[in-house]
Amino acid sequence: MCYGRNAQATLAIGSWHKVLLPLILLWATKAVVVVNALPLNGCEDQYYCGNITIPYPFGTREGCYMNENFLITCNRTYNPPLAFMGKTNINVTEIWLSGELRVTAYVAEDCYNQTGWTTSYHDPWLRLSNFPISNTRNRFTVIGCDTVAMINGSSGTNYATGCISLCADKKDVVEGSCFGIGCCQTAIPKGVMDFNIRVISFYNHTTVWDFNPCSYAFVVEEGAYNFSKQDLRDFRNRTIETPVVLNWAIGDQNCSEAKKDPQNYACTSKDNRTVCLDSDNGKGYYCSCSKGFEGNPYLPDGCQDIDECQNATLSLCAQKCTNYNGTYECSCEPGYEGDAKSDGTGCRRKPSTLIVRVALGEKH
Known part of the structure; x- marks a missing residue:
């Protein structure tokens, strides 16, 4: 079962049948357009960070990014080097010029021993100042048979949503199914800039401990996770981070407003080879090459003809x-x-x- 409400939330622990929670199961996908991204002139040496490319408006040093919002820190002490958003510890693993980027986020957990004493607890948070979490590319996912999990955050106003996952026996759990028996999922609201995940248990897993000693919850990119019965026992031994897709955009104006200021308008590819698109998840806009062209619409010669x-x-x-x-x-x-x-x-x-x-x- 899944629940959601637009307010700061407090959940009283008791028998599960006393909790009234509406079911929320929303499914959506969004195609990612892969184009031949390019760096800014003079920044070619900064184009790669380990296994990922850093296309403009992003960059790894001053003069190579549009503004501080698009700074990527390339930490070369790792092998291979890892990219991080600005001066945070948020690991960036892919950037798309279609207004999206992929990062990694930690998994929340709540684990017990056989007598019901807590052995580990972790409630991670992700805080972003400019890039909202994609509401169409991610799902809030919960694993457990004695589990309720909530994701709290801000999207201009406070919000809370979550789900309950219950089961009495491992035989009740269906492999690959995530509809409330051993696993549940719910949608992420639009415009979410930060979140905190909390996981709790009704009976400290004492009734299901032999096959499910822990509860887990995380935000994950759609299609990146497929539930397995084995996850009920040892998910944390195999997964501590999950991929999450964020939306990014230029500024806080829409296209019609931004075009009134040509000096700062970001869709700069010449000869009308670009189109401007309003962000559908928060403020701002992003650019795309016109039909028949491909490349980087943020550079003067970035959109090239497709033969x-x-x-x-x-x-x-x-x-x-x-x-x-x-x-x-x-x-x-x-x-x-x-x-x-x-x-x-x-x-x-x-x-x-x-x-x-x-x-x-x-x-x-």
Whole structure:
């Protein structure tokens, strides 16, 4: 069972049937567009940090990032080096120019011994000043058979949401199922800038200790976690961090407002090769290359033409393909007619051509 309410929350511990909590199970996905990202001129040596690339507006030193919000600290004492947001300990593992980045976050846990005494407890928090947690790319996930977990935070106003996971016997648990028996999930609200996770138990796991001594809770990227019965016993021995997707945007203005200030407008790729998109999770906007172009829309020459004719999956031409700046054109070979598109009428021989060939005894 899952619950949520827009207020600071206090949960009284008692028998589970006294807790009235509405079910929240929302599912959503968002495609991530991968483009050929680029660094700012003069910052090529800062483009990589370990296994990830750092495209502008992000950067690892002054002069290579747009502003302090986009500072990435590359800690080279690790092997391979690790990237961190600004001067925090939040590890960044991937950056997308589609207004998203991936970080890692810790798992909350609440563990007991056989007599019901606490052996370990951890309630992690993640605090972000500018980048909200993606409400479409993540799920709040809870593991346990005697477990209630809450995620509290701020999205302009205080909020709390969470879920309950119960089961009396391991045989009741379904492998891969996360609907309240051994595992539950709920959605993350829009605009969440920080969160704290708390996990508690109704009976200190004494009734399920032989197969589930701990409760766990975490925010995780959609699709990155698949529940297993084995997680009830030793999840913490295998997982201490989970991937979380954040949204990022430029400033706190929408596109129409930002365009009124050309000097500070971020979609700078020349010749109208960029489009501006309002953030759908908080304030600000982000840029994208126009259709037919790819690259980094935050750089003057960042959006480059896509040659669709060199990639059969991008063009729909049945015969001839001619590439133009930002687009392409299909045409038929001499003696053929049609719209020249593979999903249309294609190219077929003209009737006059057929007559001539038959007269000459040619095969067709």
